[in-house]
Each structure stands twice: as C-alpha cells, then as structure tokens.
Amino acid sequence: NAGVMQNPRHLVRRRGQEARLRCSPMKGHSHVYWYRQLPEEGLKFMVYLQKENIIDESGMPKERFSAEFPKEGPSILRIQQVVRGDSAAYFCASSPLLGRTTQETQYFGPGTRLLVL
Amino acid sequence: DQQVKQNSPSLSVQEGRISILNCDYTNSMFDYFLWYKKYPAEGPTFLISISSIKDKNEDGRFTVFLNKSAKHLSLHIVPSQPGDSAVYFCAASLTQGGSEKLVFGKGTKLTVNP
Numbered sequence: 001n002a003g004v005m006q007n008p009r010h011l012v013r014r015r016g017q018e019a020r021l022r023c024s025p026m027k028g029h030s031h032v033y034w035y036r037q038l039p040e041e042g043l044k045f046m047v048y049l050q051k052e053n054i055i056d057e058s059g060m061p062k063e064r065f066s067a068e069f070p071k072e073g074p075s076i077l078r079i080q081q082v083v084r085g086d087s088a089a090y091f092c093a094s095s096p097l098l099g100r101t102t103q104e105t106q107y108f109g110p111g112t113r114l115l116v117l
Numbered sequence: 118d119q120q121v122k123q124n125s126p127s128l129s130v131q132e133g134r135i136s137i138l139n140c141d142y143t144n145s146m147f148d149y150f151l152w153y154k155k156y157p158a159e160g161p162t163f164l165i166s167i168s169s170i171k172d173k174n175e176d177g178r179f180t181v182f183l184n185k186s187a188k189h190l191s192l193h194i195v196p197s198q199p200g201d202s203a204v205y206f207c208a209a210s211l212t213q214g215g216s217e218k219l220v221f222g223k224g225t226k227l228t229v230n231p
Contacts, residue, residue, distance in 0.1 A: 004160070033218070042121070042206060042221035043161070056216035091160050095217075105151065106219060108160035 002027065004094050004109035005074075012115045013082050021077040021112045025094030032075040033093040033106055034067060043091060049075060082116045089113050120144045121209050123222035130229050136194040138225050140207030143188065149210035151219070152181060152192045154203045161206055165192070197229045 005024040013019050025032050031050055035043040048056040049069040060067065064082075069075040079086055090113075093106035122141045130136045138152075148169045153161035167174040167181045167190070174181050180193045194201055207222040 006160075031217075035219075035221075040223070042123075042223045043208075043219070045218040045220065048216055048218060056218060059218070093219075105163050105166060106217075107163060108153070110158075110160045113158075 004029075004092055004107055006090075006092050006109035006112050008112060009110060010113050010115070012117060014117050015083055016081050019079040019082050019086070019114055019116075021079075021090050021092075021114070022074040023077070023092030023094075023109060024074040025092075026107055029094035029096050029107075031095045032069050033095075034075075034077050035091045035093065035108075037089045037091065037111075039088075046077075079114075082114075084116045087114055087116045119222075120147075121207055121220050121222040123205075123207055123225050125225050126223070127226040127228070130197045130227065132199055132229055132231050133196045136192075136197045136201065136227055136229065138192040138194075138205050138207070138227065140190050140192075140222055141188060142190075142209050142220075144209070144211065144220075145188070146213075147209035147211055147220070149212075150181070150183060150190050151208045151210065152179075153206045153208060153221075154201075155206060155224070156203050164205075194227075197227075199229045199231050202227055202229050 034046040037043045045059040047067045064080045066078045089111045091111045092109045095106045151166040152164040154164045155161045165179045183190045204224040204226045206224045208219040
C-alpha cells in the first residue's frame, strides 16, 4: 500500500509566478489535509478537504492560496503570485473516513519544499 | 498564541538510556494527542497516540503519558537507540463540526549518542 505521495519534492519559483503542489492520498483515504512548515517552526494547519469539498480552510491565507480535491486525481494546493515569504515546506496528510467515535491518524507525505527567489 | 508547546528544542541522550520528551498544551478541547518523528527532508512519521480519556499508551519501546489536569504529555523511549535521533513533534487533535485539524508543537531534536 503506497503511502501519501507529493510532487514535486522541490519547487523553485520566481516572485510573481504560480506554484502548484500535488498530493495523492493513501489508497482508501478520503480526507486530505495541507500543512505548512516555516523554518524552525512546527507544522501549521492550512486546509482540510474531502472529495470535491473544502471542509475547513481556516488556516489558509485569505489571498493567493487555494486548494481543491477533485473527484478524480490528486489534491492541488495552488499559490498564485508567490512571494519570498511563501518559501516553506508544504506537507499533505491523509486519513480514512472520520468515524463518529474513532479518531483516525493522519499520515503524511514527504512534503514539497518551495523556494521563492 | 501557541496552543501546543515543546519547551526543549533539543535533547541529548546516551544509547541505552531513557529519552523523555515533554509537551504542554493549553486548549482543554483537544481530544487526541499524537507524536510524530521526522527526519530531515522527509515528512513526519506517525509514532504513537493517546486518547484524552486515557493516561497511558505503550507500544514497544515507546510510551506516551497524558496528565490532563496538568495539560501535559510526555513520550518515553526506552532503551534509546542511535536510530531514534530525529525531530519529535507533539500534536494535538481538535475535532469540531466534522472538521479535524492537528496543532503541532515546534519540535524537539533528539540526539542519541552511541
């Protein structure tokens, strides 16, 4: 059973360009989460999605950032008009269907390291 | 406002001895706690978890203790091995209205010396 896959692993963009980060959850997992880790910091929650639905985007910056998880294909985190402050490691995690009484662990991908020049 | 705190940025332990990593939290609504291990240039790897209704969970060399009254949890690794050297993140889970998010501490870098 393949783990959570993210690509690209490294992404370099110039200021003003767009960055697209992709995440394929583990097989059988229908929940996807995106986290951002700045240098010397812990991971910070950005957004939680299920297929075709954004459930919680309370951690997403108000502008330039968007996320989707289409019916077919990977989840995409899109950053428009990148700035140097967007440089960070972006991690995707997935979990199975969240049961009412069961806490499901989130499993993380290897991350995409974005560098904005 | 940091809801999950790991006050020790680093810890150094001799091989074979016990490693104790600590974590404090402020939000009494957290209902689940997890420890993740992270190597450089890799994603966090789930290690062990504990529900807020328990006070201890053990898995091999790893034991997590939860003290709800003190809002404190700790991870014990015994015996410590050089391969345990990594950054350890404490995370707390908040489930509200069908949404689940993890709140992470800043991590503790553990070095196990041979």
